[in-house]
């Protein structure tokens with residue numbers, strides 16, 4: 001049987017060929033390069049022509065996907081098989097946004113009635129808050145919704161809330177408290193009126209220490225300000241652990257459940273989206289689900305050669321495995337996607353930051369890259385220097401909407417000119433001849449030109465994708481998120497890893513639990529390495 005490593009090595013001759021031909025030359029030789037290497041999913045356009053690829057390289061990548069069994073694994077996910085083998089679970093988040101009457105089976109049961117039941121309860125609760133039918137204990141209309149959660153129970157709704165600001169009802173505000181650092185909840189509660197604040201405790205397990213600590217602080221705040229009897233009116237919960245919710249004091253009709261086949265970082269489509277349904281409106285939340293469903297349909301039906309998530313995944317594998325590039329930047333020219341890269345960091349790095357295969361063998365090839373990014377144009381004035389002239393090559397995804405929400409010329413045209421310029425600059429670079437001509441035209445003397453040339457050269461040949469969508473609507477945002485989810489799925493399938501567990505977060509949690517009594521000063525400072533003990537003693541000497 002061909003090993004994964006051998007399959008990935010089939011890319012090497014293609015890389016060797018393309019090493020001799022920079023993109024500038026590829027563009028010069030082929031006037032149809034944009035048509036050849038761009039693809040659409042509905043009204044979302046992916047231009048991937050500014051990559052170090054040719055038809056032969058793409059054919060090799062599609063062949064790799066087929067040989068690695070991407071289509072079979074996709075079918076297994078759709079069928080509800082337990083592809084999350086280490087946790088023995090199905091990967092069912094597509095059911096959460098499924099539209100239409102076709103049943104979706106997980107463990108033999110059609111889950112759609114349950115999924116839609118929770119969505120209907122979320123809609124009812126959200127509508128009642130928006131209408132002022134559900135109010136605080138003292139009769140005040142809710143104005144502030146504080147979601148307390150972390151990781152998958154925070155990043156998705158927090159990112160979407162920022163992205164869909166134009167859809168927010170102006171008399172409702174959402175806040176997201178995640179960090180166990182007391183600064184986070186303190187700064188959030190500052191200025192909030194307890195009488196008009198609703199807390200949503202978002203925790204699949206309802207045991208996560210950060211969330212439980214913040215929830216207890218919020219609970220104490222309500223009890224102190226409005227009395228213990230007010231707690232029930234000011235709390236709701238999103239969880240699979242109904243017993244623990246009840247114990248906390250949350251009323252049964254304020255608990256919105258989901259299922260173990262929904263991974264935390266894939267849960268924005270579930271009850272975890274309640275803050276969105278309240279502050280943006282359920283119709284907006286529902287439109288996000290519909291957009292994601294459209295992308296799912298594209299992903300499961302389009303041939304690999306025309307499949308946007310598959311192509312983006314394969315380009316990622318190309319750079320990670322054939323070229324050895326270790327990071328990937330996501331740079332939205334869309335200010336409201338300011339937390340999109342942070343969201344994708346979890347989605348991608350928690351999913352594909354793995355170094356053993358499904359069968360537990362050590363991988364002998366690189367897997368998930370480091371994902372990072374900030375919105376353009378801000379990044380241009382910060383870290384783009386390294387992307388253009390640094391010693392690492394960083395493949396980039398640029399995202400941009402054709403139409404803004406604001407009619408505010410000339411802002412949007414300037415934004416678009418910048419994103420097109422960055423992609424063009426990365427691809428073409430600036431040659432020595434061009435630099436010399438430019439400096440000569442500026443009237444510089446030859447000695448000065450000679451000294452400056454090496455500093456002003458741009459190597460170019462640096463890859464980027466451009467994703468262009470008509471407007472950042474709820475539907476398109478849903479499609480974009482689902483696109484990246486499916487990209488991560490395809491890469492996980494090619495790397496033969498489990499994208500749906502996250503054992504790597506466990507060790508730190510265990511050690512923190514063991515250290516807490518020592519940090520609190522209730523247990524002797526012993527049993528650790530000299531560094532940990534040195535820091536512990538330094539802390540104990542300084543703590544109040």
Ligand code: G6Q
Pocket residue numbers: 150151152153202203204205206207208211263264265266350502
């Ligand atoms: C995501 C992870 C993780 C999880 C948080 C919060 O895939 O599992 O980020 O979402 O640890 O967990 P709870 O929702 O259980 O509090």
